[in-house]
Amino acid sequence: MEARIDKIKQQLQSQGYKLTPQREATVRVLLENEEDHLSAEDVFMLVKEKAPEIGLATVYRTLELLSELHVVQKLNFGDGVARYDLRGDNTKHHHHHLICVQCGSMQEILDDWLGPLEERLEKEFQFQVIDHRLDFQGICKKCQEKEKDQQADQ
Amino acid sequence: MEARIDKIKQQLQSQGYKLTPQREATVRVLLENEEDHLSAEDVFMLVKEKAPEIGLATVYRTLELLSELHVVQKLNFGDGVARYDLRGDNTKHHHHHLICVQCGSMQEILDDWLGPLEERLEKEFQFQVIDHRLDFQGICKKCQEKEKDQQADQ
DNA sequence: TTAGGTGCAAATCTTTTGCAGAAAG
DNA sequence: CTTTCTGCAAAAGATTTGCACCTAA
Numbered sequence: 001m002e003a004r005i006d007k008i009k010q011q012l013q014s015q016g017y018k019l020t021p022q023r024e025a026t027v028r029v030l031l032e033n034e035e036d037h038l039s040a041e042d043v044f045m046l047v048k049e050k051a052p053e054i055g056l057a058t059v060y061r062t063l064e065l066l067s068e069l070h071v072v073q074k075l076n077f078g079d080g081v082a083r084y085d086l087r088g089d090n091t092k093h094h095h096h097h098l099i100c101v102q103c104g105s106m107q108e109i110l111d112d113w114l115g116p117l118e119e120r121l122e123k124e125f126q127f128q129v130i131d132h133r134l135d136f137q138g139i140c141k142k143c144q145e146k147e148k149d150q151q152a153d154q
Numbered sequence: 155m156e157a158r159i160d161k162i163k164q165q166l167q168s169q170g171y172k173l174t175p176q177r178e179a180t181v182r183v184l185l186e187n188e189e190d191h192l193s194a195e196d197v198f199m200l201v202k203e204k205a206p207e208i209g210l211a212t213v214y215r216t217l218e219l220l221s222e223l224h225v226v227q228k229l230n231f232g233d234g235v236a237r238y239d240l241r242g243d244n245t246k247h248h249h250h251h252l253i254c255v256q257c258g259s260m261q262e263i264l265d266d267w268l269g270p271l272e273e274r275l276e277k278e279f280q281f282q283v284i285d286h287r288l289d290f291q292g293i294c295k296k297c298q299e300k301e302k303d304q305q306a307d308q
Numbered sequence: 309t310t311a312g313g314t315g316c317a318a319a320t321c322t323t324t325t326g327c328a329g330a331a332a333g
Numbered sequence: 334c335t336t337t338c339t340g341c342a343a344a345a346g347a348t349t350t351g352c353a354c355c356t357a358a
Contacts, residue, residue, distance in 0.1 A: 016311090016312085018312070018313075018358095020312090020313065020314085020356090020357095023313090039347095040347080040348080041347085053314095055314070055316065056315095056348090057314080057315070057316080057317095057348090057349075057350085058314060058315070060347090060349075061313085061314090061349090064348095073291075074232060076230045076231075076232040078228060078230045080323080080346075080347075081347070082348085098275070098279060107279070109279070114288075118290070121252070125252060125261070125295070126298070127252045127261075127290065127293070127294055127295065128298060129290050129291070129292040130292045130293065131290075131291045131292070132288065132289065133288070133289045133290075133291070134268075134286065136275060136285075136286045136287075137283070137284050137285045137286065137287070138281050138283040138284045138285070139281070140281055140282075141279070141280040141281065144280070144282055170336095170337085171338095172333095172337070172338075174337090174339080176338085194322080195322085207340080208339085208340085209339070209340040209341065210323090211323090211325085211342095212338080212339060214322095214324075215339090218323095234322075234347090234348080235321090235322070236322085
């Protein structure tokens, strides 16, 4: 954990930015919740526990800065809030999502099926891939069952 | 064109909704700009040319309704506005996007590489796929060249 | 001392909602 | 009539910005 913070500190400093206490607290929250997709508001509430004086604007500015440095990735599931994911050293940042259009639930699948496609893109389009995102919209198991029940009722 | 409007009219009516002049104007704008990813504001401005009295709220409500009926698909590129794509009869709604994280440009590629994955999903997760979305973030050709130039300058 | 950072409040921007009136079956 | 739909204006919610103060190299 400390090692990863040090690395982020270096990334910041190499661009002339400082790892202030507020930024460090924010990064720690991201590290401790690496599995989640936290919104800015989520991060804010968690950071407040460590640094109660922090302002929401600072959290936004920090997340924005970390995005620019590619330390975190900004995600959008279409629910009106941006979410922020740490880009692991372990670069297992290839999440894929199954988003149910009926109940809004979101399930994550972790495989990375797209390596070969990325290679093809770099060749055919000279597009240098940093990350990708693959979301499936559809109807989850539960909602399919609900639908069947409703049809049975009618 | 008229045929597609008729079909949408039927889809609406089968759910108890009407194809009002405002809705028709909105659908026509979507049809005429099928290649673009229009935001609600974009649609609003274009619809105003045909139906100047229309309100922005009506456009939002119409797009929302058409989304529910799966006539259009709501997209989110992470730039803070929702965009709306008509789902063609021809169901070539499998766009993939190359989004440049530096200049924000977006290029579209149309192949559908994911058929086999969808089958696998339906089997492994019992998730009924309606649509998918595959976005690649990275650095486009132009920005790669700019970067090289800058390095040469230093 | 000087640039970078911060908190707060105000501003901005997108989207949604309440409401009274209009349109359509 | 009764339900659906509309425009307008206000509200809501997320994010950004202006500004005066602060803090570290």
